[in-house]
Amino acid sequence: MEFQDIIYEVENHTATITINRPEVYNAFRYRTVVELIEALYDAGYDKDIGSIVLTGAGEKAFCTGGDQKNHDGQYQGGNRGTVGMPVEQLHAAIRDMPKPVIAKVRGYAIGGGNVLATLCDLTLAADTAIFGQVGPKMGSVDPGYGTALLARCVGEKKAREIWYLCRRYSAQEACDMGLVNKVVPAAELDAEVRRWCDEINEKSPTAIALAKTSFNADSENIKGIGGLAFQALRLYYGTEESKEGVTALNEKRKPDFRKHVK
Ligand SMILES: CC(C)(COP(=O)(O)OP(=O)(O)OC[C@H]1O[C@@H](n2cnc3c(N)ncnc32)[C@H](O)[C@@H]1OP(=O)(O)O)[C@@H](O)C(=O)NCCC(=O)NCCSC(=O)c1cc(O)c2ccccc2c1O
Numbered sequence: 663m664e665f666q667d668i669i670y671e672v673e674n675h676t677a678t679i680t681i682n683r684p685e686v687y688n689a690f691r692y693r694t695v696v697e698l699i700e701a702l703y704d705a706g707y708d709k710d711i712g713s714i715v716l717t718g719a720g721e722k723a724f725c726t727g728g729d730q731k732n733h734d735g736q737y738q739g740g741n742r743g744t745v746g747m748p749v750e751q752l753h754a755a756i757r758d759m760p761k762p763v764i765a766k767v768r769g770y771a772i773g774g775g776n777v778l779a780t781l782c783d784l785t786l787a788a789d790t791a792i793f794g795q796v797g798p799k800m801g802s803v804d805p806g807y808g809t810a811l812l813a814r815c816v817g818e819k820k821a822r823e824i825w826y827l828c829r830r831y832s833a834q835e836a837c838d839m840g841l842v843n844k845v846v847p848a849a850e851l852d853a854e855v856r857r858w859c860d861e862i863n864e865k866s867p868t869a870i871a872l873a874k875t876s877f878n879a880d881s882e883n884i885k886g887i888g889g890l891a892f893q894a895l896r897l898y899y900g901t902e903e904s905k906e907g908v909t910a911l912n913e914k915r916k917p918d919f920r921k922h923v924k
Pocket residue numbers: 685686687689726727728729730731737745746747749770772773774775777796797800802803804911
């Protein structure tokens with residue numbers, strides 16, 4: 663598959679997958695998600711690769727979730743995925759690849775972008791990074807890994823705060839709550855990620871794969887909950903209440919959800 667929305671590079675046994683849509687702060691559309699899955703599988707089963715880095719192009723954002731300019735109740739572009747984009751399959755790919763996936767975060771990791779970072783095995787962030795969820799502010803929610811796995815990382819109370827209030831958190835705050843492994847000055851992020859990957863790549867690939875799979879086993883039930891919840895999300899996206907959030911975001915105004923609650 664020829665990639666348009668992402669860049670795929672391999673160096674020193676590490677594959678780097680870069681979401682390359684800086685004009686929309688690396689938000690993902692249907693094509694982006696399909697390409698990310700393909701690239702993860704390419705890297706995941708290439709025996710020469712020991713680690714995978716997921717990142718976003720430019721300084722502004724890692725990823726800001728679903729492309730809201732491409733969304734009107736249903737996402738356009740293809741026929742995979744419960745909600746019009748195979749995001750559940752992308753989440754599964756990050757978890758199922760038998761090697762560590764490392765999120766390299768500069769700028770915003772917001773909405774579905776924060777979920778991607780949460781799902782990665784490790785997260786290294788520039789001191790300029792900003793984390794948060796936005797769903798209830800704009801008519802969406804990322805149920806399953808986005809909620810329950812987040813709670814495993816930061817604890818139940820903090821995860822609920824993140825989802826109910828939709829605040830933004832600095833890289834240091836995210837690190838303090840367990841969402842980030844290390845924060846470094848932005849200019850040092852590439853070198854830091856390189857060091858972590860080189861250390862991982864020296865280790866026994868089979869031992870690493872066994873460790874990853876066994877970590878996953880303990881939270882695998884979340885996939886089932888997510889499957890059910892994405893069916894509910896499909897119905898929610900069709901409602902006026904959800905559409906109000908997207909319309910307000912695109913019109914750069916505050917949403918009025920109350921008028922749609924019956
Ligand atoms: C991230 C921001 C807080 C940054 O604010 P700031 O003021 O610094 O910058 P701008 O707002 O001016 O943004 C610059 C430029 O980028 C465009 N942009 C940013 N994010 C997106 C986006 N997600 N989609 C489309 N476009 C985006 C922005 O419009 C500007 O372009 P202009 O042409 O107007 O200049 C702030 O940008 C922000 O809050 N962004 C939106 C965040 C958001 O709502 N994300 C989506 C949440 S829903 C989601 O992520 C999601 C998850 C899933 O799992 C799904 C699964 C299946 C289907 C859908 C899913 C889904 O949607």
